[in-house]
Amino acid sequence: MNFESFQNRVLPAKNKLFRFALRLVGSEDEAKDVVQEVMIRVWNGREQMAEIQNMEAWCMRITKNLSLDRIRSNNRRQAQSIDGSFDVRNEALTPHESTELRESMQRVNQLMAALPEKQRQVMHLRDVEGYSYNEICDILELDMNQVKVNLFRARNAVREKLVKANAYGL
């Protein structure tokens, strides 16, 4: 792989890698560090990666592993500090509507944060990034059954809580 194909095949995935790392490590700066490290590893190991077909899924897997290493070495769970900064600026919304939107975003964020680690990872990869089940199996190193079970549980937990929140007007 030369630098040009690296730029075309790997570099465009940086935002997906960043979001996934951010979900795991919780801080933007650390997530950026992880992405950079992933890129450097992929570049240094490019000779062995010639036969990898899905480069992006491969990069996501490295991102997951490096992020988990970081969490382990920092010995702390991911800080759920992504709330509070929901950018809901939209010309079409009145101030009341945008406040409402921001609040509902925060509520969903809390629901997501309460999910077990695996479920949150699977849901992020499927619902935010739009990966196929096979790709998710590759990235998370799980079998198809585990992926489906985790996604099913995640969606149902979120649904249940959303319905509950709505019913109690929270």
Place this chain on the structure above:
Amino acid sequence: MDSKKIEQLLEKYWACETSLEEEKTLRDFFHQSDVPQHLKESASLFRYFEQQRQQMITDVSFDGELKRKLEPTTTKVRSLLYSSLRIAAGISVVLASFWLVRTQIRDSQPQELTDTYDDPKKAFEETKKALQLISKNFSKGQKATANINLLNEAKSKIQSKEEQKIDS
């Protein structure tokens, strides 16, 4: 798209039976602002996903910084290759010239003397023969020079007699 169809899709979604395209249809539907009241809670989830997708690395310097970190290895590898090639070329030139000079020296020098006999007695006999051959040839030459000496003696006698005549 009518909300009946969306409700059906949503049911499939909660049961994890939707395809990626159907999930995209749902996301697109909830992205528009006028969502029916009874679908509001689902809407907030899909909007959350949409909002998550907006998160990006905003640093303009990120790519440049990364490139700087990657490039040293490319130039390092290249320069390493070049310098090792240069060293290899230098070594081969030295080896080639060494070999040439060696063969030339070998050609210009006579071959080293080697022993031809193992038995010293035989060697002595052979040496004796060789020396006798030389002395035989020398003595032949001496006979020839003896004749010349006779001539010289005769000549000098005549010369001395003539000188005595002139003096007297």
